[in-house]
Amino acid sequence: MAGKTVLILGGGWGGMALAYSLRGMLADEHRVVVIEKNDTFALCMSNLKIMTGEWNSPADARRQMSNISREGIEWVHEEAVSIDPVAREVRTDSQTLKADYLVIALGAGLDPSGVPGFAESAYNLYEAEGAHGLQQALADFDGGKIVTLISRMPYRCPAAPFEAIFLMDSLFREKGIRDRVDLSIHAPGPRPMAVAGPAVGDALLGMLADRDIAYGNHVVSSIDSASRKVLFDGDEDPFDLLVGVPPHKAPQAVTDSGLTDASGYIHVHPQTLEALTDVENLQTDYSHVYAIGDVTTVTLLNMMPLPKTGVFAESEGRVVAENIVADIAGAPASARYDGRGECPVDIGGGLAALAGGAFYASPGPRITLEPPSAQFRRDKEAFEEVLDTWFTG
Numbered sequence: 546m547a548g549k550t551v552l553i554l555g556g557g558w559g560g561m562a563l564a565y566s567l568r569g570m571l572a573d574e575h576r577v578v579v580i581e582k583n584d585t586f587a588l589c590m591s592n593l594k595i596m597t598g599e600w601n602s603p604a605d606a607r608r609q610m611s612n613i614s615r616e617g618i619e620w621v622h623e624e625a626v627s628i629d630p631v632a633r634e635v636r637t638d639s640q641t642l643k644a645d646y647l648v649i650a651l652g653a654g655l656d657p658s659g660v661p662g663f664a665e666s667a668y669n670l671y672e673a674e675g676a677h678g679l680q681q682a683l684a685d686f687d688g689g690k691i692v693t694l695i696s697r698m699p700y701r702c703p704a705a706p707f708e709a710i711f712l713m714d715s716l717f718r719e720k721g722i723r724d725r726v727d728l729s730i731h732a733p734g735p736r737p738m739a740v741a742g743p744a745v746g747d748a749l750l751g752m753l754a755d756r757d758i759a760y761g762n763h764v765v766s767s768i769d770s771a772s773r774k775v776l777f778d779g780d781e782d783p784f785d786l787l788v789g790v791p792p793h794k795a796p797q798a799v800t801d802s803g804l805t806d807a808s809g810y811i812h813v814h815p816q817t818l819e820a821l822t823d824v825e826n827l828q829t830d831y832s833h834v835y836a837i838g839d840v841t842t843v844t845l846l847n848m849m850p851l852p853k854t855g856v857f858a859e860s861e862g863r864v865v866a867e868n869i870v871a872d873i874a875g876a877p878a879s880a881r882y883d884g885r886g887e888c889p890v891d892i893g894g895g896l897a898a899l900a901g902g903a904f905y906a907s908p909g910p911r912i913t914l915e916p917p918s919a920q921f922r923r924d925k926e927a928f929e930e931v932l933d934t935w936f937t938g
């Protein structure tokens with residue numbers, strides 16, 4: 546059998562899970578090639594640790610991409626600038642790479658310019674540098690109003706901004722100044738994490754209320770950095786310190802490829818992760834072209850998109866790996882993603898709740914929020930450690 550090339554675009558959470566799964570199953574004659582523009586892998590969930598000061602600097606959350614070559618994974622340190630899904634060809638600034646199997650795992654990029662005033666006014670929680678700036682600002686904060694802002698839907702890790710605000714609450718309690726700090730969070734939608742259903746949303750609202758944290762159902766239109774106000778349609782909220790999640794969008798190369806639909810992302814088959822050309826009938830004209838993780842849209846039975854989280858990107862990567870390996874061996878590609886996933890939600894004080902369940906359930910996702918425990922917090926540490934082993938061996 547002639548050696549095949551699996552080309553993975555993006556060496557983030559999903560891309561690396563896929564690359565390691567493939568390398569563990571494929572003979573050496575087959576190439577596993579990752580195109581990743583950055584020379585480090587960011588453990589971006591650790592932005593919360595940077596924010597609280599548990600980790601000192603952004604460097605603590607970065608791992609060297611060059612380490613993956615030890616595992617027989619080829620790393621092309623370049624930016625993918627165009628993708629041809631029909632020819633399965635990807636162009637960078639210096640070369641064109643041809644794939645037998647093409648997997649797009651380019652994530653969702655951040656677009657702070659989508660909200661006028663965001664870049665000037667907010668600590669960007671979704672960038673390690675923003676979380677680092679916030680670490681110092683929180684250490685210096687002696688009282689006043691902190692607003693956390695979720696700009697648009699969808700965004701990565703629906704729980705993360707809520708974790709951030711629970712951790713801030715915990716931090717100020719430890720400092721003994723919580724009574725001098727006003728905490729609130731604004732997001733589009735009547736409840737947090739709408740995809741998880743009203744019960745989980747109400748449970749989270751209850752946890753916020755218990756800690757005297759206000760929740761506002763608002764879509765930001767702009768931020769006035771001079772007067773320090775978040776402006777909504779017909780409403781406004783002043784702040785002393787603003788923590789923000791900027792709008793997200795698919796990387797330009799993906800948008801330009803014709804692979805995206807009205808969602809702005811690549812609509813994929815929910816079980817096989819093949820990139821679709823006919824979403825309604827779950828059909829595709831492409832052959833051996835997949836997309837996983839945050840760059841995708843999967844529409845659930847409640848008509849909401851599957852959340853953009855690392856645990857889903859990782860599970861999807863493993864399913865695609867199994868199917869590629871089977872196909873190379875001439876066997877049926879029978880692995881199916883089941884839409885299950887769970888993730889601990891840090892609430893401070895060494896505790897985490899556990900959100901998760903069956904997102905593909907009928908008539909809609911069956912999701913629960915298990916009460917906080919120290920064990921769930923330890924579980925969160927454990928899955929961070931798994932990501933670490935990809936780079937440290």
Ligand SMILES: Cc1cc2nc3c(=O)[nH]c(=O)nc-3n(C[C@H](O)[C@H](O)[C@H](O)COP(=O)(O)OP(=O)(O)OC[C@H]3O[C@@H](n4cnc5c(N)ncnc54)[C@H](O)[C@@H]3O)c2cc1C
Pocket residue numbers: 554555556557558559560580581582583589590591592593623624625626650651652653670671701702705796798837838839840853854855856857858888889
């Ligand atoms: C603060 C925070 C906390 C989080 N906490 C959790 C958590 O607890 N649990 C959880 O499951 N998820 C969490 N997430 C979400 C999780 O990080 C993402 O869902 C996950 O990283 C998605 O994986 P991905 O492979 O789809 O994309 P990414 O991990 O974003 O990887 C995409 C990669 O593509 C690269 N890339 C982009 N464009 C190009 C290009 N043109 N050419 C080459 N390379 C390119 C990028 O550099 C990046 O490395 C958190 C996110 C944040 C921001």
